[in-house]
Amino acid sequence: MTKHCRSLLLLLTLPLSICAQADEDADTLYQVSTIDALLAGVYQGVAEIADVLPHGDFGLGTFEALDGELILLDGIIYQAAASGEVKEMPPATRTPFISVTHFAADQRLSPPPDQNYETFKTWLETRLPSRNIAYAIRVDGDFKSVTYRSVPRQEQPYPPLLEASKQQRVFQQAQITGTLIGFWCPAFTKGVNVPGFHLHFLSDDRRHAGHVLDFDLTKGELEIDLTNGWEIMLPMSPPFLETDLGEDRSAALHSVEQHKSTP
Template structure:
């Protein structure tokens, strides 16, 4: 068993990715409540009002203009995941590493692609391409329509960090299969959802997560939504 203590081996997730695709962008779980379940993670805010990234117990809101601020503890989250980050693997990176290279490195460093992992990289980035979307108003459009108007940002020669999760392919729809990473600059003043990156040097830290807990929305929109079927292509289109 990877962990005898669920407190440091559990992903706590609010809602599921298929619900986001259907435009269910309002949740009841606050940042304050998320923090009770972990000090590391990512997500978004009600109405898609920015990207969420949590590092060392600090929760940041990355706004539509690419800038970031500390999140209001009372802000609510329609989709997000946190864990108590206690890495088991640390690997120094001295050569250039992009998203494809990260996946190859994960295969070498981890025992299986059938497990969930928390992933953290801190270092110097030649380039990071990120995106944010504008806050939405009801009636909400499907996520595939929202991202057509997303704003993209290029961070060049920046010190910063990537934080998020690697999820196995069978979890697609519940969450995002493969990597789901958010970026935050060293100054904590900018970032976003990661589309691509090139790291020149840094440190990679990985934690295996054998426990997975999901809090489903208690709302009519979720109960009546059509969440069945393979939505892999829609997830790929929205998550880059």
């Protein structure tokens, strides 16, 4: 653990009776910092990804200075840069915000063919066993199209995420195979993580990746990992400790998550 990141840990578990440490780790969403801190412009890298990897092999986030989108799939870290380049990143890379878990599917479903993002969300939410726990979501499939974005590296003093996202690069790929990686989080996690769906995309050839804005899924296989544990590592860095996180940033988050521009 780095000098800026100490063990201020919040562990939420439902139910409390977890039989074994291995099971607890497998069903725990581990995150560094909070989404509201990221929205406020706290982009300083507060943890090395090497310190996060023991907590998960699947997840998403961003890099120090908001330098692109982070995808963690099968234990490998990928950076989706604003240039469109995708590359593997070393474990020493630092992150201001990341959510991970050890992915082990509890449910496997085949979504109806020809789903877009909105119809997929509606279809899946009706099949979640509960809206009061988190889920890791993986979809491997063939896509008629995927629209995704990345944000360029920011310079200090860091702007709020809503301002930084105005510099985003939007990409669209047609007839592509790949994986959707992400989470569905309950409404009560507002301010801590992204309520609802938060997905990133990584193509099978590892050439295209980013934060998902829309897609048309021709066919695919969905895996869901029920995640009833939640562990949060809160940074001890001055930018985090000195930022007012009492403000309701829901509107800013909605704009950042949904903002689209012409590819």
